[in-house]
Each structure stands twice: as structure tokens, then as C-alpha cells.
Amino acid sequence: MIHMQPDAVISHFPHKRMEAWKWTDLRMSVSEEHMGLTRAVTPRLTLPDGVSCSPGNRHHGSSGVMPTLAAGFAPVCWNIRVPTGLNVQGPLRIDNLSGGHACMFIRVDKGASLDIEEYHQGPDRRFSNMDLQVHLAEGSRLRRVVVQNDPGNAVRVATACIAAEKHSILEQYMLSFGGALSRLETRLYSEGEGIEATMNGAYLLDGRRHTDMTGHVEIAGSHCTVRQSVKGVVTDKSRGVFQGKFHVKQAAQHTDARMRHDALMLSDTTEVRARPELEIYADDVACAHGNTIGALDENVLFYMRQRGIPQARSRSMLTEAFVAEAFDDLDDAASKQSLLTRVQEWLA
């Protein structure tokens, strides 16, 4: 446990002169008025049958300033464990992640399977910093559905570091509505062969909201498959940031990795920043990334209006279809529907 004054904490925060935070200036976005800078918050966990939780120590080494601060302020790291071979029924729900630092470690043992639902939302003017570490043992599977929906003056950083052993499966779906600043970062370390990862997400921003979806995937084993697709919709004076990186190491032959970011700008005052990066040291790979930024296609809008669909409706239909693609592969109908409903509500 560390003790620091709020201003001292802020002085440790990353800022725009640091390459990884170039477009997300955390230091400038937080003030001493933000509650939670120097305290821990205890996540509320709804544990399904067979999943245990106990206070313990932090597992991995540090992976950046923010997780280190979280570990420093949180008195315990919540250790969640799914035993070997257990196919957990029903989701592990995690909420109450606002207004402080939280530290969690989830271990999914060999052949086990777990679904998590994380809700990152809370009252006004909170600062929240979550450090989530995950270990996926051989042949295990994790589905992570993340909803972030904060007030426009809240600041949030959520970092997940996922170490995956061979033949494990990660499915991740994020939906973010931003805040004064939200940074949702996922770091995946594929340590074995045959890992399959899906890392999709969408951000929908209005007002002066800011979301930063950052992904870092390191692939060290062969025959891994990675699919990442992030969709952004921004309007008013909001700003969307996407940073993605696939780092394919020399041994990671037969990697099949695809990254996409597509953003729709619905008003002239918005900003979108993207950096889809590939760093590749193995030759027998198929890696690709794509990025598009633009407005709705006027020709398609005209086509729809020609068929009698009013302009506003045409726009929302197209936007919804655009966003929904990020959740196409989510094969839990209820979970998918709940994400889509949130999207529709935002569009309405």
C-alpha cells in the first residue's frame, strides 16, 4: 500500500508527450477534484457456481504506470479462480468499479470456460483505475463482455493483461460511451500455439466525450488466429482514439491476424485518431489491418430515401448496422441483445 497526495498521484500519470498516450492526455484530464485518486474500491462480484474468490497478491509483473498505481493503492488483489475442466454456467458479473483503484486476477484453469460481464459505470466526477490480470491455461476459454458508461466528467482507465497458453480462446466485446476520458486497454500475450482471440469493440461518443481503445497483441506461438474489429461513432465535439498493435514474433509462424478500425464521423467538430500497427518478424503469416474514417455514404442514404425511408431513420439504420458488425460473432443471444439495445438507445 502506498500513500500519496492526489496531486502527487496525478504527476505520475501518463501524458501526451508519451507515445502510447499521445492522443489521450490523462494527466491533463484529471484534477484533484476527481474522487478516488488515492483510494481503493472493492469490486462487487457475482460469482457463478464453482468459481472462487479470495484476497491475495498481484500475479504478474508491472505492465505500465496505471496498473502499478492500481496495485499500489489497492490493499488486496482479488484472486478469482475457475478450476480445471469446469464449464461455468452463467456469467461472472463484475461491477462497482468506480471511484478508486481496483486490482483483480482471474485464472481459468486447463480446459475450463468462463464468461465475464464487466460494468464500468458510476457517479459524477469519479476517477477509476482497474488493473485486471488474466491467465488462460491450456485449452481454456474466456469471454469478456465490457460495458463502459460513465458521466461526461468521469475519468477511467481500465487495463487488462491477458496471458494465454496454448489452444486457449479469448472472446472480448467492448462497448464504450466514453467520459471526460476513458481508456480501455487490452494487452494479450499469446504464449502458446493455436490460440484464438477475438477482440472487438465499439465506441459511441457525443458531447465532449473521449474514448481510447488500445490493444496490444503479442504473438509468440505458431498457428494463432486473432480478429480485432473496432467500430467508432462520434458526434458533437467528441474524440475517438483507436490504437492497435500486433507484434508477431519470429516463432509465430502461420499467424492469421486481422485488425480493423472503422469510424463514422457524424458531425464536423469531431475528431478521430487511429494507429493500427503491425510489427512482424515471422514470414509465413497472413496479417492485415484496415482503417476507414468518414461520414455515412451519401449515395446509400439517397438510395434508402428513394425507397421512402426518412433521412433520420436511414441514418440511424445505417449507423446501427455499422456498429452491430462488431458484435456479430458474439454467440450469446442475450448478451448480444443487451449490447445492441444500448446502442439503439444511444442512437434514439
Added chain:
Amino acid sequence: MNADVKIKDSIDRGTVDSVRALEADRYKYGFDSDIDQEFAPKGLNADIVRFISEKKNEPEWLLGLRLQAYERWLEMEEPTWANTDYPEIDFQDMYYYASPVKKEGPKSLDEVDPDILAVYNRLGISLKEQEVLAGVQGAPKVAVDAVFDSVSVVTTFKKELAKQGVIFCSFSEAVQDHPDLVRRYMGSVVPMSDNYYATLNNAVFSDGSFVYIPPGVRCPMELSTYFRMNAQGTGQFERTLIIADKDSYVSYLEGCTAPMRDENQLHAAIVEIVALEGAEVKYSTVQNWWPGDSEGKGGVYNFVTKRADCRGANSKVSWTQVETGSAVTWKYPSCILRGDNSQGEFYSIAITNGCQQADTGTKMIHLGENTRSRIISKGISAGRSNQTYRGLVSSHKKARGARNFTQCDSLLIGDQCGAHTVPYVESNTASTQFEHEATTSRLSDDRLFYCRQRGLSEEDAVALLVNGFCREVLQELPMEFAVEAQNLVAISLEGSVG
């Protein structure tokens, strides 16, 4: 090629071995020529800067600018963000001025130092251009402003160009003869302290080319410059300024080779292009400097700042580059799309082999309305080389209707090399349409097999497929360069199949 490069089963071992044998003289342009040089003393200080300026008989303002740049440079730090790794450069262990000793100044080609002409011969400058140099009647019209080390030695076709009002001369001459143009445009695209190497260039630039195309003139020939670094340990700090006045057009070719060296050579040029209303500039480069031996020893460091300002409405600048040389490359030919409806293009082939490192790409800065840009980048990494495409596409709030399309493909040959893509995209207006696609893959075994089944050797098949991979860029090159470039692609990849 390195011994520990893993050879794929699919490849005929014999082919690889025979190519290895060729390796020794692979760099056929690596040789020295003995020409008297007049050196400034080694090292860099304010006096050296004064010496250079004095040698060139420069006006006061230019000396002032050099000194100011030198002061700024002292305070700057060498950038480290590029994906490159090389031993620290000792800036005090270099010469900053060298020129072939002037006899009387050649009045015709006959008077040119035969050694220099011999250098061109051995460089394999195309027959066409040799004819041009030799002044053969009816020779194709390619104007060659030959930069031998630092001082321009030969300029041909000046008269014909002059008829149209086109100015094509060495930068030093332009300083003497067209001071107003130089003073007005120099540094207006690349500010004096833009970056570390550009600032250094401002302090010690040696010579380069100057081009001015008057309003409404379509330059009657392609302007071509061969650069060649020759003196041991001589840094090259070329300075090129191209001004295309209203509604004019010019195509400019730059090509280079360098002799074999043990010591690293630093090359930090600045190229500035200004395109006024309705003007179009096409700038093509074939860069084939000494990349170092197969262990990466020696070789040129190429830290260049190239930038175009599409200042006028409806102007257009197109950069095409074939980069096969240098030990370390750091180069981002860019366009500032300031004029409404202006267009920028960047077509690039970069091939790295052996231990080469290249960090190259472009920046397209959209400021004006309806500005368009197009980026096609093809990177091929072989051997133990590393290559990075680094690009920025951005749109300003006022850049309504801005469009960019980027296609960025990398090919890996062998499993000891790396290919990286780092695009930055920043959009500040909804009417922007930015599209970026990138792929990384390797040569398909199936296609290789198909070619070999039809009787092509492994090497030929690779060359064929790689040329196909680069086609979109090759076809942007002017005719003069296209064939050379195609051969270069094949030569650069010799011994790399795997």
C-alpha cells in the same frame, strides 16, 4: 546473404549457393575513383560553416542563416523514435566540404575530367544519358545536372531550357544568379529547424539542384540528376529546391549509387518543392546507395527530409521512389495539401536485404478543401533486414471533402527479417474520407511453384512475382526509370530467396 538464414525446403539449395558466390561482387557500383579533392578540415564548428559559405562566395544573409541553423542544431538531440539501430555518429569525424579541384571550369563536355566521365561509365548510366553527356546529335532530351560529391560539374541542355524560361542549375549557381527566388522559397517548405538532420543541412549544405518552371510552361524534358558520393568520410548535404509556378509542369528524376566503403557515410539532404496554383510536379527517385556488406558493415546513412507544399489551388505533387540502397534509411517524402483541390501522391517500393534498415513512409497533411491524396507503399524485406512503413494522414478542420486512400503491403522473404507498419491517421472533419488497407504476407509457394512448373528458375520466379507485387508503383515511374528499376528489384533480391 547470411549463413544462418534458414533455407526453406522448397528451395533449390544449389541456386542459393550459386547466388552466394556472386555475393562478393554483388554491389557492382562499389569502387573508388581517384580525383583530387579540396577538403575543408575535418569536424564541425562555426568556422567550418563560414568556410563553406566563403568557398561558395555566398551572400551575407545565407551565411547568417547557416550560422543560425548551426546554433540551433547544437541544442537539438538526434531523434531516436525511428525503428533503426546504428552506432552513434561522430559529427566531428567527418568532412563537411569537398569538391573536385577546379581547373578552369569546363566549357564543354570534352573539358570535363575524364575520370568523372569514367565514373559515369562505370555507374552504367543508361546509354541514352551517356549520349546526352557526350552531346551526340539527336540524343534524347534528358537534362543531367550531375552532382559530383558536392559541386555541380556538368549541366547540359541549359540553353534549350532557358528558351522556355526554365531554370535548372546547381543550387550554388542559383544563389548567385537568382538570389530573389532562392531567398523567397528556400526554407518555406522545410523550416530551418524542422528536425535534427534538416537543421544540420541548413548549416552545412553543400550543393544540389535548383529548378524553376515559369507560369504556364510544361518543362520540355525530364530533369535528371545523378548523385554520387565519392570522397572518403564526406557527409553529403544536398539541397534541392523546385518551384513550379502557376499552371506549369515538371518531371524530375533523381538517382544515385555510391562506392563501396568501410566507413559509414552520412547523407542528410533536403528537398523542397513548391507547387503554385494549377502546377504539377512529379519527383521520382531511384536510390541505390551502398547498403553495407552482408554483415551490415559500412553503408550509407540516408536521413533525408523531402517535402512538397501544394500551395496553390489545383496543384499536384507526386513522389515516386524505389529504395533499394543505404544501410539505414530515414525518409518521409511528404505533401502539405494547402491549396483547395490540391493532390498529393506517394508511390514507394522499398527493398531491404542483408542487414539494411529502412524507416520510410510519407505524410499527407490535408489543409485545403477537397484535397486528395493517395499512398501506395510496397515493402519487401529479405535477409536480416528490418523495414518500417511510417505514415501520417491528417485532415484539418477546414479540409472539407478531404480524401485519402492508402494501400500498404509488405512482403517477407525469409524468417530473419521484419516488416512493420505504423500508420497514424488523424481526422478532424466529418467530410473526410480516409481509407487505409495494409497486408503482410510472404511470397506464395503456390505461385512460385506455378512459375517454376512453367520453367522459370527460382530466382526468376521471385523477381517476377516481386515485380508483380510492385507493379502499381513501377508503372508510376517515368519510362527512363521503369526498366532500370525493374532490374534493380531483381538485383536487390539476389541471394535472398527463402
Added chain:
Amino acid sequence: MQAFPKLSEAWEFGINLGKHDETLQSKDEALMLKINNLSVVVNNGEATILSGFNLDVPAGEVHAIMGPNGAGKSTLSYVLTGRDGYDVTEGSVTYRDENLLDMEPEERAVAGLFLSFQYPLEIPGVPTLTFLRTALNAQLRARGQEELSAPDFMKRARSVAKELRIKPDMLKRPLNVGFSGGEKKRMEIFQMLLLEPAFIVMDETDSGLDIDALRVVADGVNALRSPERGMLIITHYQRLLDYIVPNKVHVLAGGKIAVSGDADFARTLEADGYDTYAA
């Protein structure tokens, strides 16, 4: 002409033609569409495509428009349907006594104007059926009619699809995404039959269709022929007009109707080419 017997059964679901005619019936029965001295520029006035263009289409008639590439046929179709970027600098267009040019594209659609696009657009992420149900119900609602329930809509869509030999799984795919050229054209006709427009503009709907598809499409169009409907058929080929016999044939050249004739005139044109008429 071949009848289209099964299709009429489909009409019994939802709106029938008679009903919406009551609300939308033209006061001037004789003239459905009247284009008077129309001038159209594109590219912010940089190019004039139509000038001094006149055309009248009475209800119940089918008019064919032919003419060389780039003459402005598609431009005409876009002006009628209100696409941005096509500016009318002179003249008027009256549709059922209303000033068509004052209306938004969707208002024109609600008023019964349907364009079968020369190049139908792909709409990623929006399944064909969702799109169509939204369009149909938006039109019904705007006309003050009752929307169609999901099962009723499905029944009707399936039935029409069957007539046009459109595979049901195609209706689940996003509209036109990855469809072949011919499939896209067939999908336009599918939409036309579902929406039952009062005035139809078909822009080269026959291009890209194989012989069988052409017949299916023509049967569909003929089934829609009625004394209350008007049609403009833009085409380059006589073969479509063999199936859908027009009342009049016009040649668009030099920005206006250069010459007009009867159904046989199209045959002459196909034999002689446009050169004689192009200004």
C-alpha cells in the same frame, strides 16, 4: 404478353392498389408526369446535362427513353427522384399536379415514385428483409395507412420472391452485398413489386440480366401495368421492349428529347443507331 397469375394472389396481402389510389389519385387523369423546359447542371454548374427538356407521360402509359452513353438518361432519373448534386436551373416538373422538385427524396417515394437504379447500391449490415420492411412501413405510415405486421410482410415477401425466383436465403443477406450484377437488378424489381409504386423509372434494368431473368422481370413489370400507373423505361436494347411494349419511344440526345416515335421506332433505332438524331 404472359400473364402473371400467381403474383396477383400476393397482392391480396396488405395494401392493394385500389386503396391507395383513392388517396393519391391524380386530379388530372391525363397527365401524370409533366416535365417542362428543364435545365439541369452537375458539378456545381460546371456542366449542363439537360437543357430545354420536355416530356409528358400520361397515366397508364409506358414510355421508353433511349440514347447514347452519357446523354443524360440517368441524370434525368436522379433529377426526378431528387438526388443531391443535380441542380435544376430552369423549368419545372409536375407529378400528379404537385411540384415534384420541392419534395424530399423520401416524400417523392411516398408519393409513389420508384427508381430502379442503374447501379443498385450495397448496404452492408442491413439485411434485405429488414430494409424492405422499414421502407414499406415508412411509406404506408406516411400515407396514413396501416403498417404491415411482420408475419404478413414475410408471407408477401416470400411469395414475391418466389415469382422472381429469388432464393429465400438471399433475402437474409445484407442488401445487395456481394450480389452479382443480375441479382442486384432482380432485387430492384423485387422491391418494386413489393412497394407497388404509382410511377416507375427503370434505368437500364435489363443490362446484366440473362434471357430467363429478363422475361421474369418483364412479366413482373407487365403485371404492374395499369391505367393508373406511369412508367419510364431507360434502355439501350430492343429486346426489353419486345416484352414490355411501350406506348412511345424517345431518343434523348443533346440534352433534350431529339425525336420520338411509337414502339416500332425502337427497332429502327437499333438498326440505324443514334447518329442521325444526336445533335
